[in-house]
Amino acid sequence: MSENKPLILICNDDGITAPGILATVEVMKTFGEVVVVAPDSPQSAMGHAISINKPLRLVKNEQFGPDILSYQCSGTPADCVKMAVDKVLHRKPDLLVSGINHGSNASINVIYSGTMSAAMEGAIEGITAVGFSLTDFSWDADFSASKVYMHKIVAQILEHGLAEGTLLSVNIPNVTKSEIKGIKICRQARAKWEEDFVQRKDPHGKDYYWMTGKFVNLDKGEDTDEWALANNYVSVVPVQFDLTAHHAIQNLNTWEF
Amino acid sequence: MSENKPLILICNDDGITAPGILATVEVMKTFGEVVVVAPDSPQSAMGHAISINKPLRLVKNEQFGPDILSYQCSGTPADCVKMAVDKVLHRKPDLLVSGINHGSNASINVIYSGTMSAAMEGAIEGITAVGFSLTDFSWDADFSASKVYMHKIVAQILEHGLAEGTLLSVNIPNVTKSEIKGIKICRQARAKWEEDFVQRKDPHGKDYYWMTGKFVNLDKGEDTDEWALANNYVSVVPVQFDLTAHHAIQNLNTWEF
Numbered sequence: 001m002s003e004n005k006p007l008i009l010i011c012n013d014d015g016i017t018a019p020g021i022l023a024t025v026e027v028m029k030t031f032g033e034v035v036v037v038a039p040d041s042p043q044s045a046m047g048h049a050i051s052i053n054k055p056l057r058l059v060k061n062e063q064f065g066p067d068i069l070s071y072q073c074s075g076t077p078a079d080c081v082k083m084a085v086d087k088v089l090h091r092k093p094d095l096l097v098s099g100i101n102h103g104s105n106a107s108i109n110v111i112y113s114g115t116m117s118a119a120m121e122g123a124i125e126g127i128t129a130v131g132f133s134l135t136d137f138s139w140d141a142d143f144s145a146s147k148v149y150m151h152k153i154v155a156q157i158l159e160h161g162l163a164e165g166t167l168l169s170v171n172i173p174n175v176t177k178s179e180i181k182g183i184k185i186c187r188q189a190r191a192k193w194e195e196d197f198v199q200r201k202d203p204h205g206k207d208y209y210w211m212t213g214k215f216v217n218l219d220k221g222e223d224t225d226e227w228a229l230a231n232n233y234v235s236v237v238p239v240q241f242d243l244t245a246h247h248a249i250q251n252l253n254t255w256e257f
Numbered sequence: 258m259s260e261n262k263p264l265i266l267i268c269n270d271d272g273i274t275a276p277g278i279l280a281t282v283e284v285m286k287t288f289g290e291v292v293v294v295a296p297d298s299p300q301s302a303m304g305h306a307i308s309i310n311k312p313l314r315l316v317k318n319e320q321f322g323p324d325i326l327s328y329q330c331s332g333t334p335a336d337c338v339k340m341a342v343d344k345v346l347h348r349k350p351d352l353l354v355s356g357i358n359h360g361s362n363a364s365i366n367v368i369y370s371g372t373m374s375a376a377m378e379g380a381i382e383g384i385t386a387v388g389f390s391l392t393d394f395s396w397d398a399d400f401s402a403s404k405v406y407m408h409k410i411v412a413q414i415l416e417h418g419l420a421e422g423t424l425l426s427v428n429i430p431n432v433t434k435s436e437i438k439g440i441k442i443c444r445q446a447r448a449k450w451e452e453d454f455v456q457r458k459d460p461h462g463k464d465y466y467w468m469t470g471k472f473v474n475l476d477k478g479e480d481t482d483e484w485a486l487a488n489n490y491v492s493v494v495p496v497q498f499d500l501t502a503h504h505a506i507q508n509l510n511t512w513e514f
Contacts, residue, residue: 047374048304111377111381185509248420249444
């Protein structure tokens with residue numbers, strides 16, 4: 001880092017009015033200059049969607065007081081990061097912090113998560129990036145322990161940097177600060193959602209469906225994020241956006257097309 | 258595979274009326290029993306978005322004639338796969354084929370691609386899955402060469418299967434069949450999009466923005482999908498949904514929180 005205060009971009013997927021992003025602003029302004037560009041409405045489970053076929057709005061506001069530059073964007077979390085770099089900051093920030101998400105980004109949820117897509121978009125653009133999530137979906141979740149751990153983890157990120165092509169996904173268990181046992185570096189647990197669509201009839205007699213599902217952890221490993229969270233540790237997973245299954249290339253080369 | 262004909266689920270992201278999915282149906286019905294569940298409208302660049310906060314519609318149609326079971330779904334590509342498994346097939350298909358996409362899913366585009374998110378959703382659910390893309394965005398793209406290579410590649414997938422936790426991303430260069438030099442197993446090229454948002458004023462004097470961008474290939478390797486496509490090869494990239502950067506764990510364990 002330079003001796004100047006770092007420029008920190010903050011985004012999320014629950015929308016700019018969510019309490020989780022306010023917690024992030026409160027912590028991150030102790031580290032540097034904070035700029036917020038976040039969705040103007042909830043964008044959970046948006047994965048890495050971007051808006052190529054519709055125009056976007058970008059509106060300045062004072063959501064976090066007159067001293068914090070803040071914009072709400074009509075796009076997805078990934079759109080917010082792209083717009084922030086091109087239209088607000090006009091340069092790459094030193095750090096991107098996404099969240100704090102209300103919910104879990106552990107295990108397979110990284111791939112569905114709007115919070116993590118914002119962080120991943122930053123990493124793709126070469127920005128040091130991290131996403132935070134507290135495993136409590138409620139709007140009035142208590143972020144006090146999360147803020148303490150965000151401070152610890154961001155201090156280390158700013159000191160050490162991150163390996164090229166990687167970002168961090170941090171999940172905080174929904175327990176009090178005194179119950180948290182510490183921080184564990186983890187891998188994603190192998191897990192999936194088993195869907196069960198609830199079928200209903202609309203007032204016109206036509207069927208519609210609500211997605212519901214059950215999270216199924218297929219992984220008994222004690223080095224996973226799910227294990228850490230279940231045992232009251234904060235989980236830190238290094239994440240990459242190179243999706244190539246390099247280990248599978250050799251075998252595919254034996255196929256005869 | 259069983260001696261019975263395989264059950265093949267077909268999805269895409271350009272929507273059920275796109276010519277690319279018709280090409281897939283035509284090829285895949287030579288291999289087994291085909292069922293289509295695809296978006297009722299274009300869903301490009303939807304990444305791995307899923308619909309947890311809005312109800313979904315699922316409507317049977319005869320888009321591909323009376324002999325092909327076919328549904329259009331109001332959700333994202335990933336939603337289509339989830340609904341197909343839970344509400345249409347009531348079991349896992351033997352194979353999921355997504356596409357043929359009109360455009361490129363090479364390099365970093367895997368992460369933005371709705372086509373690949375459908376295939377990835379299948380792989381997460383334990384289904385053998387592959388996504389195809391022809392690097393021609395036009396609606397009247399010529400899929401004749403793509404169909405030949407889809408047949409070759411799917412035959413190998415059905416013979417060999419795929420390693421657990423992996424799926425395939427196939428891109429076909431936009432040249433005639435005689436110009437295609439063959440099939441190359443590749444890794445994703447390291448590349449990114451440099452965004453440039455075009456700013457306009459609406460009739461009420463308010464700003465809005467269109468995302469545009471320039472693809473920047475940062476990778477000179479000759480083992481990449483971008484190299485293969487530029488040299489008239491069909492690229493086959495094994496893709497994984499475990500996003501853990503396993504190689505980064507050891508270093509993170511040296512951090513002092």
